[in-house]
Amino acid sequence: MNSIIDRYIDSHQHRFCELADQIWDLAELKFAEHQSCKAHAVALEQAGFRVQRNLGGLPTALLGEYGSGEPVIALLGEYDALPGLSQTAGLPQADPLDPQGAGHGCGHHLLGCASLLAAIALKKAMTEGGLGGTLRYYGCPAEEGGSGKTYLVRAGAFDGVDAALTWHPDSFNGVSTFTNLANLQAFFRFQGRASHAAISPHLGRSALDAVELMNVGSNYLREHMPADTRLHYAITNSGGHSPSIVQHQAEVLYLLRGGEMNSVLDLFERVKNVAAGAALMTETRMSVQFDRATSSVLGNSTLEQVLQECLEEVGGARVDADDESQARLFRETFSEEEIASVYSDLGLTRDDRVLHQGVVPLAKQRQPIFASSDIGDVSRVIPTAQLYMACYAIGTAFHSWQMVAQGKSAFAHKGMLQTAKVLARAGLALMMDTARVTAAREEFSRLTANTPYRCPIPADISPPV
Structure with a gap:
């Protein structure tokens, strides 16, 4: 059934690249992603999902669901931008479209569209293969400083989910085994x-x-x-x-x-x-x-192994001469320290490539990073794993104008589409091998036995919507 997934994604790539570009253009900020959320909801409804808007009391959160019974597998997407990062697409120099405007400096326009496309492609495989189980897609707002998923966790939006998968755009291809703050x-x-x-x-x-x-x-x-x-x-x-x-x-x-x-x-x-x-x-x-x-991330080795296997099957985005040429223009705007740090964070030896094409081996030990994300709260209530996929030139800093400027590139689109294939295949693998779902839940239970989840948002605090 992997071939069903691949064919669907290949035949619908233009539509979802256009959708990602549309959301890039909108550049909507936390808790105000109304048009981006609507675009995701419409795509889910057209694909035959049951859609619940206003999920958890958040106007820009949604749940798309297909199927019934167990296992319940969730794919998570985001679509919020960052303030003050307006930038002309494709231009390798700082040039804001609006000096006060927002921009997708963390690639969430790609993040949401890849997860959305993966969910629809997986639903196609489930339908044609007569596969049981429940597939959920979560449109999650306000990751950038809004704790959107934390509010959703507190509202019980993830209750009943057996495993959650997500990803993040990056300049390398691999599976995240990092612990964050x-x-x-x-x-x-x-x-x-x-x-x-x-x-x-x-x-x-x-x-x-x-x-x-x-x-x-x-x-x-x-x-x-x-x-x-x-x-x-x-x-x-x-x-x-x-x-x-x-x-x-x-x-x-x-x-x-x-x-x-x-x-x-x-x-x-x-x-x-x-x-x-x-x-x-x-x-x-x-x-x-x-x-x-937001809470720190709790990793799940079982799900990470599933993602790694699927990532190695699919591989990263294929690079052509135009991709290389554009990436080199942006590479000239990076400091040596910025380039060296991304290799150091992954424990890799630096080389002269400007775009990553391989797959980083699955780390045997968890390494700390000093960023934070509301995915941590999801990982504290259900087994969760995430991968990262190269969509930007090596050395691109998160929350930078360079990341915004590369967000509509052909290589960014390729990375998004490859990710959709990996996520859909991983979801399918869990649907077809429920023993791995059971193993993921058992691992989760062991890790949380002595540290029950405590929501860091006080009960009397409402989301600022």
């Missing part, structure tokens, strides 16, 4: 008292002073944090533009990361104490507003 983000707001800075400074209480003291205190805290934790901040409201007025309000946004959510929550309490101390020193009032949080 849990994170939590919150606003700290300080309220003081305005006054004339020269005539009556003694009557003022500076909220900006409180923010600065909090940042100083947090910097001292860094020496006494666990080695795998990270602390970042941005002053989002400095209190005004005139130095002759004592700033009566100010705000700082903190992002905390750590290997496990419990470490992040412990660090959050310490940062709140620092903020309370800053408020006490400045005689201001402090409040905290939760923004987002």
Whole structure:
């Protein structure tokens, strides 16, 4: 039945490349991906899926379902862009279409379309092969800073799923065995008292002073944090533009990361104490507003092996002279450090290639990376695995204008289509060999026996939709 999958994807490639380009053009931000979500929903309905919109109370989340019974296999897609990354497609120099516009700097236009195409192709194989089981496609919003999947997990949207598969565009081909960081983000707001800075400074209480003291205190805290934790901040409201007025309000946004959510929550309490101390020193009032949080990824070796086998069968995207030529233009915009770091992260020896064509061997040990993703919360409630596929020149940094600019390239399309074949084949392998599904669930149960899932988003926090 793999041949059914391949034929379907090959015969529908132009339609889905056009859909990916359409979503690239839309460049919709977290929780506002209305047109992108609608395009996915329409494609699912036309393919005969039962579609549930407004999944988990999120207007831009959806579930497409086909079949019935066990196993229940899920493919996950995304479609949100990033702010401030507008860029002209194909141009190897920074040239925003809109200086204030958004752009697909993480390839989610490709991510969603490959998973969507895989789901429809797998449904075709299930229908023609008379195969039982339930296939689900999840359209997941707001991965970029919105914790969309975390809200869906909290709402029970993944209940009943036996295994979930997903992917991410990259500059190499392989299966992810990385562990990443849990994170939590919150606003700290300080309220003081305005006054004339020269005539009556003694009557003022500076909220900006409180923010600065909090940042100083947090910097001292860094020496006494666990080695795998990270602390970042941005002053989002400095209190005004005139130095002759004592700033009566100010705000700082903190992002905390750590290997496990419990470490992040412990660090959050310490940062709140620092903020309370800053408020006490400045005689201001402090409040905290939760923004987002995601758990770290829990890998599943059983599912990763299935993905690896299918990836080795299909291979990466085929490279032609035009692909190479365009990639070299972008390669000239990368620093040597950027190029070297991607090889180092994968434990590979650097070579002169600009586009990856092989398959990275499945890692025997899990390596940490210091990014975060809401896929972590899905992996904490059901067995989950993800692959990565080369769609960009080697050395392309995530969240960069170079990634946006390459998002409509022929090579990006090829990588997306190859991914669809891998995901559909992996889903089919699980449908046909339920022993591997059972093994994945048993592995998951062992790994979570002593660490039950705790949703990092408080129960009283609603998604900002």
